[in-house]
Amino acid sequence: MIFLEGSGKEFAGPPLSLEQLDADPLRQFFTWYQEAARTEAGDPTAIALATSSREGRMRSRMVLLKAIDERGFLFFTNYRSRKGKDLEENPQAAFCCFWPVSLRQVCVRGAVEKVSTEESNAYFQSRPVLSRLSAWASPQSEPIPAERAFLENRLREMQERFAGKEVPLPPFWGGYRLVPDEIEFWQGRSNRLHDRFLYARIGDGQWKRTRLAP
Numbered sequence: 001m002i003f004l005e006g007s008g009k010e011f012a013g014p015p016l017s018l019e020q021l022d023a024d025p026l027r028q029f030f031t032w033y034q035e036a037a038r039t040e041a042g043d044p045t046a047i048a049l050a051t052s053s054r055e056g057r058m059r060s061r062m063v064l065l066k067a068i069d070e071r072g073f074l075f076f077t078n079y080r081s082r083k084g085k086d087l088e089e090n091p092q093a094a095f096c097c098f099w100p101v102s103l104r105q106v107c108v109r110g111a112v113e114k115v116s117t118e119e120s121n122a123y124f125q126s127r128p129v130l131s132r133l134s135a136w137a138s139p140q141s142e143p144i145p146a147e148r149a150f151l152e153n154r155l156r157e158m159q160e161r162f163a164g165k166e167v168p169l170p171p172f173w174g175g176y177r178l179v180p181d182e183i184e185f186w187q188g189r190s191n192r193l194h195d196r197f198l199y200a201r202i203g204d205g206q207w208k209r210t211r212l213a214p
């Protein structure tokens with residue numbers, strides 16, 4: 001066994017108490033996100049998203065959170081990707097994000113639904129044209145030839161196909177909304193005595209908040 005060296009830094013963040021937390025966890029998430037957007041060097045919207053097959057075989061990967069609304073968290077991807085297939089078989093997911101400057105972690109789980117085509121289209125059309133063409137060009141998560149030229153040729157083909165036209169939303173691409181039933185806010189504190197608060201949904205717009213041991 002080889003022991004791995006971390007930074008060894010103390011997680012000496014500020015206290016987090018129940019009184020500081022918003023009654024609505026989505027609003028609380030947004031407050032922490034805004035602070036992270038000001039202070040973090042990395043992308044504050046990067047989350048590790050876990051999905052699982054029908055048999056409970058799990059996978060995780062990074063995606064970007066692109067929006068939140070009053071119901072949940074939105075991310076966008078290829079519906080035929082491995083995560084898309086998992087979500088078709090088992091429309092449940094979890095994600096966590098870590099903001100190292102503020103020493104904060106948020107962990108979320110819940111049911112996942114596709115967003116409307118209008119919502120997917122609105123986001124898709126806001127992307128740079130080459131990102132839109134790449135969505136068409138890449139059969140995400142499928143095995144492809146080893147040479148990168150395959151992808152570059154696919155992109156060129158799509159540039160020709162849509163030359164002089166709006167690049168439309170691919171029918172296999174769009175957003176998912178994770179509707180949370182649990183959200184945990186974790187604030188790193190000294191001596192590993194971190195502050196953790198779990199919101200568990202107990203009814204429509206109603207959340208039970210509980211402190212968890214670190």
Ligand SMILES: Cc1cc2nc3c(=O)[nH]c(=O)nc-3n(C[C@H](O)[C@H](O)[C@H](O)COP(=O)(O)O)c2cc1C
Nearest residue numbers: 046059061062063064076077078081082083084141
């Ligand atoms: C920081 C980061 C952000 C990413 N954001 C996305 C994203 O928003 N949507 C997406 O489909 N893939 C995104 N990816 C790529 C995914 O991690 C993954 O490779 C891809 O979605 C295929 O995953 P799957 O085979 O599990 O479906 C991102 C990767 C990184 C490292």
